[in-house]
Amino acid sequence: MASNAPFFETQLIFAPDPARPANHASTIAPMPDGSLLATWFGGSREGLPDVNLWAARKPRGAAAWDAPYLLVEDKQYALGNSVLFVDSRNTVWLFYVIKYGEGWADWGTCHIFAMTSADSGRTWSEPRQISKETGYVIRANALEMQDGSVMLPVYLERPGQPMQSVIWISGDGFESFEEYPVPLTEPAHLQPSVAPLGGENYILFARHHTVPGRIWVSLSSDNGRTWKTPFQHKLNNPDSGIALIALRSGALVLVWNDSKFVRTPLKVALSEDGGKTWPFDKTLETASEEFSYPFLSQSPDGTIHLTYTANNRASIRHAAFNEAWLRGN
Numbered sequence: 001m002a003s004n005a006p007f008f009e010t011q012l013i014f015a016p017d018p019a020r021p022a023n024h025a026s027t028i029a030p031m032p033d034g035s036l037l038a039t040w041f042g043g044s045r046e047g048l049p050d051v052n053l054w055a056a057r058k059p060r061g062a063a064a065w066d067a068p069y070l071l072v073e074d075k076q077y078a079l080g081n082s083v084l085f086v087d088s089r090n091t092v093w094l095f096y097v098i099k100y101g102e103g104w105a106d107w108g109t110c111h112i113f114a115m116t117s118a119d120s121g122r123t124w125s126e127p128r129q130i131s132k133e134t135g136y137v138i139r140a141n142a143l144e145m146q147d148g149s150v151m152l153p154v155y156l157e158r159p160g161q162p163m164q165s166v167i168w169i170s171g172d173g174f175e176s177f178e179e180y181p182v183p184l185t186e187p188a189h190l191q192p193s194v195a196p197l198g199g200e201n202y203i204l205f206a207r208h209h210t211v212p213g214r215i216w217v218s219l220s221s222d223n224g225r226t227w228k229t230p231f232q233h234k235l236n237n238p239d240s241g242i243a244l245i246a247l248r249s250g251a252l253v254l255v256w257n258d259s260k261f262v263r264t265p266l267k268v269a270l271s272e273d274g275g276k277t278w279p280f281d282k283t284l285e286t287a288s289e290e291f292s293y294p295f296l297s298q299s300p301d302g303t304i305h306l307t308y309t310a311n312n313r314a315s316i317r318h319a320a321f322n323e324a325w326l327r328g329n
Helices: 323-328
Strands: 006-014 022-030 036-043 050-057 070-072 079-084 094-100 110-117 136-138 150-156 164-170 178-183 189-198 200-207 214-220 233-238 243-247 252-257 266-271 282-286 292-298 304-309 315-321
Touching: 022 304, 036 079, 036 094, 036 304, 036 315, 050 079, 070 094, 079 136, 094 136, 094 304, 136 178, 136 315, 150 200, 164 200, 233 252, 243 292, 252 292, 252 304, 266 323, 282 304, 282 323
Parallel strands: 022 079, 022 292, 164 189, 189 243
Antiparallel strands: 006 315, 022 036, 036 050, 050 070, 079 094, 094 110, 136 150, 150 164, 164 178, 189 200, 200 214, 214 233, 243 252, 252 266, 266 282, 292 304, 304 315
16 A cells, blocks of 8 residues: 555444444554544444444455454443544653533533543553543544644533634643643534644634634644634535545645534645645535544555444444545546
């Protein structure tokens, strides 16, 4: 797959399972040993107490994913969004949330936890709560900055308060962190996805709260410490998660639902001008069902990996492609 020839392949990570009918909010990362690891939350229905964090692995060179397995379980409370991240020391990080409220939508009661692995996600440290207050949730990629600090996009979801994207930056493995808010908007923004633009410049794309909507955009020129007031991009957003990453080539890749109201179709696009325009795009899904919550990562060989919720939450789909495919006709 290191070839410059265009390629695209896709498969379900697992077949739908009636014992776990709802699966959502996946994340994927290439592991130091060459395998792929994916996580997502699954159970009877989002937000209910039987929802736990699941994982699956695709060994290096394998044609199919291994069977899903239970990764993190809480017998009393629902688990929610997770984020996989591998730092420059080959430490694998897993961030995830536990929702302590009883209502299925009580995400304002969440705390964020972190675990680390030194063996490509096969064994993990004990979970450690890193949020100091409830109401913080995660969704998109963490990034390692030029000075070795880690940037974690987070958002606030508290009852009676507007939703808001914030950025956490930690230089000590999230023993501590600094928080930098993105200015409020109306309607609100949440689930920020951040990509570097070079130097101290970063771009943030965020979900538009309520429909109809368009993707919110903000910029920082001081390593994510201050953010400009967000503006609405021309790209649609139906109050659903998006994924944005910078490739090693410097181009940006975005996956989103190109609709103002519903979570289909699902599209992927490439920008060469820092997110202003997206001249190269492909449509991944068009059926009248939910395809949502994309997550992107890039392997050392240049392969772009995408996971997303598929088939009305019955499964998670993995797509692998390269930049040449995305730029092709």
